[in-house]
Amino acid sequence: GRIGNGKKIIAFDAHMDVVDIGHLGNWHFDPLAGEIKDGFVCGRGTVDQKGGAAAFVTAGRILKELQLHNDLTIYFVGSVIEEDCDGLCWKYIVEEEGIKPDVVVVTEPTNLGIYRGQRGRMEIHVHFYGVSSHGSAPERGVNAIYMASRTALEIEKLNERLAFDPFLGRGSVTISEIISTSPSLCAVADYARIHLDRRLTWGETKESAIKEIEALIEGLNAKVEMLNYEETSFTGLRYGMEKYYPTWKLEEEHPMIQLAAETFEKTFEKKPRIDKWTFSTNGVTINGYYGIPVIGFGPGNEVLAHAPNEKTPISDLVAATAFYAALAIEFAKK
Template sequence: MNIQFNKVLEKAQEYKDNISKFLRDMIAIPSESCREKEVILRIKEEMEKVGFDKVEIDPMGNILGYIGHGKHIIAMDAHIDTVGVGDSSLWEYEPYKGYEDDEIIIGRGASDQEGGMASMVYAGKIIKDLGLEDDYTLIITGTVQEEDCDGLCWQYLINESGIKPEFVVITEPTSLNVYRGQRGRMEIKVTTKGLSCHGSAPERGENAIYKMAPILNQLKALHENLYVDEFLGKGSLTVSEVFFTSPSRCAVADSCTISIDRRLTWGETWEGALQEIRNLPGVKSVNAEVSMYNYEKPAYTGLVYPTECYFPAWVVEEEHGACQTVVKAYEELFNNKPLVDKWTFSTNGVSIMGRYGISCIGFGPGHEDQAHAPNERTWKDELVKCAAMYAVIPKIYVNKYAK
């Protein structure tokens, strides 16, 4: 296989300052979903600077950097959009200026997940520096709109661009553990209808908010009794939003809608999740409407790529070559065995593996509990170790596990 793993680690350490600066530059550019243009251009600049063979931006606005020209297509993915800042008073440092010392980098996107992009780009440079190309083409993707609609970017890449890798590494934060699955999710709405009238005589109407009240309690009880999978854990649901319509504050509400964040464990289906809610006595008694949301927001390029808000669960078996590739890379570089586990949250794997059956494995810098949190941070040693991992994974895969 001819990989000098110590040389890879030395190179990764050599680029520690470059990786850190690149990440700080990305953090400094606000890049919430559908507003990622400037950070995409900054990534393009860095990819070209370190010597990628080809760099392109697709019509949705995703950036794709190519290393090598071999027959085995391998991809590594980082979504480069972030959530907003939230309550700025909870931040010790300005979220986009951030903070840096010898060990950590703080700022919005540090762990979730621009750190993964910084490590991937310099993995490309390590591959070039050490001649680690082989019979593979590595596509490093910086994808958009994940925070709004996870996996939409990969629906576009697979369906419209025809990119179908054999194996994808997702660089969401894993604390340097190897992740091989996650629960799926759905965005569901339930609507009750009423009849408005003047609030001084509510008996003349039908209050849609009152009709929703028993449904809320039944949903809470449903959550407690959802299916439990041995690996991915329990399905869950929570009511996340409440809306209503009414002619005025002095009137009876004529509609009420709630949003439900439904997490699907292995073995659950979107049809079954909707039917569980439709079967609730409160839903049946008032003939409430139960449906999935759709996503139709335009990308920063203006492209609209509609999809239903269903994001399947996925699991890769631990013995699968994709998982064993990442485990082998870790063992060779760090002379230790990694923890093989799963994410709590959702990733672009909902499309890559969940919709299309393309094996994907998670390995990324940063910690899951930093995602969406104030004072979000990542650790420089993890950025360096991930750059080394990403540099050796493609060659290990094509030499040991590719078919």
């Protein structure tokens, strides 16, 4: 949605897709009921991250009813596919719709702190090619699982020596899946593949991360593959992007972070907590690819994202609503 036609453009983003509920037995309440209890809205998606959407829609209503938006164009973005491909929706918004705001407020949960960055991430496959033989004579073959296993141990060591950033922390890499094939369960595996979840700190890039893995498989019949995401929507639109989500951060002295901090102090009469996300957000595309400043501020505790017993305090929703409306007003003055 949009209100206003001003020259200054601010957008508020919340993704509408959520993860599955997982094992129902881990929940203390119905994850799909939306129960309001003891000052919380309970259920899947309340933290990650429909609370942000509820707050900015309410803020938009306040701004419109009080006619406080006249110098602005304000976009309210209910984005999709974030859980599968961070920021793909914003690639479409910028490149296909031609909308490039001056600043975007990402409303993922921050416990009402102001967040100014996150580690990036990428998804990598490493393919190993062996030679099958009968399982009774494995020496005649080349076992792809053994190649993958030795490389897996080297990847574990690599994780301990990755780059470190004082604000964002250390980069990381972990194996999240390993598969193999063979002509039979009585045969040497002729193929194996590992899936890497690589988190990138400041200064690490797609190219540097791939080179690190290539160095580990030197001399093996193996190759590294950077993954792509592409799906067809219910409308028939097929869209996608490379599964590389760049690291991003704004300095604490950045004008937009300072504006957010000043707005917070005026609104709540206390200093904000300025920090970072541990997980990934649409900021990887908004700022990581397009350089649009991102302010992170949202209701709810991020530790409950993707976890059972997800719930958001109603007081957070009220506070976030006030902050979003106040931030738009202060942005219009700049």
